[in-house]
Amino acid sequence: MSQFNNVSVVAKANVYFDGKCVSHTIRLPNGTKKSVGVILPATLTFNTGAPEIMECVAGACRYKLAGADWQTSKEGESFEIPGNSSFDIEVSGEPYHYVCHFG
Numbered sequence: 001m002s003q004f005n006n007v008s009v010v011a012k013a014n015v016y017f018d019g020k021c022v023s024h025t026i027r028l029p030n031g032t033k034k035s036v037g038v039i040l041p042a043t044l045t046f047n048t049g050a051p052e053i054m055e056c057v058a059g060a061c062r063y064k065l066a067g068a069d070w071q072t073s074k075e076g077e078s079f080e081i082p083g084n085s086s087f088d089i090e091v092s093g094e095p096y097h098y099v100c101h102f103g
Contacts, residue, residue: 002057004028004036017044023100035100043090050103051083058097062090 010025014035021044023037039061054063060074065087073079081087089096 004034016046017042020044033102035102037098037100039089039091039096039098041091041093041095043088045086045088046081047086048081048083052081053078053101054081054089055099055101056096057099059091059094061096064088 004026006029008027010027014023014025014037015021016023019040020042021037021039023035025033025035027033054073055078056073056075058075060072062070062072063079064070065079065081066085070090071079
């Protein structure tokens with residue numbers, strides 16, 4: 001998805017890992033919450049509460065779900081993370097631009 005129309009955007013950014021991951025929360029008219037962000041080159045570990053889908057908008061990453069092997073995701077691809085879990089993400093080279101779909 002390249003654009004969201006008719007949304008509310010939380011102006012204050014979500015900044016994680018000393019600025020290596022920055023996102024903004026958006027809310028769609030139906031109440032759905034998403035975040036749109038970028039991860040700079042780094043290897044990071046995220047914890048999830050609700051299930052998530054990470055959609056790659058630009059760049060690429062390697063990711064490792066808890067208990068699984070490393071996999072790759074590039075522009076136009078996505079991967080799912082279960083709720084109450086964690087995943088490692090590795091970005092090298094160009095920043096990884098993403099949309100995170102919650103729930």
